[in-house]
Amino acid sequence: MSSLRYQLRQFFGLQPQTEEHQKQLSLEETDNTLLVGAWQAGESQRDRLAYDREQVLADCMDAWRFNPLARRITELTTTYVTGGGFVVSCPHAPT
Numbered sequence: 001m002s003s004l005r006y007q008l009r010q011f012f013g014l015q016p017q018t019e020e021h022q023k024q025l026s027l028e029e030t031d032n033t034l035l036v037g038a039w040q041a042g043e044s045q046r047d048r049l050a051y052d053r054e055q056v057l058a059d060c061m062d063a064w065r066f067n068p069l070a071r072r073i074t075e076l077t078t079t080y081v082t083g084g085g086f087v088v089s090c091p092h093a094p095t
Helices: 004-011 019-025 050-066 068-082
Strands: none
């Protein structure tokens, strides 16, 4: 019985991969490649380093200042998120 991979390759008219071809595509795991792309336990993949975050914010500010399309996208997103607007109020008078 053929494997699903073989059946799909046959269906799409692709040549079956040889073992030599698969070896060429595989990577040997060494001390240098073991932790590539790994992150610490408490980190999120979406976390940025502080200097990256500052650069991204600076780039966004430049785009908003000098690019009309970026400014319009920002306005549309703000309008979508806030809807008709919102009112900030506090029942504590001194605040």
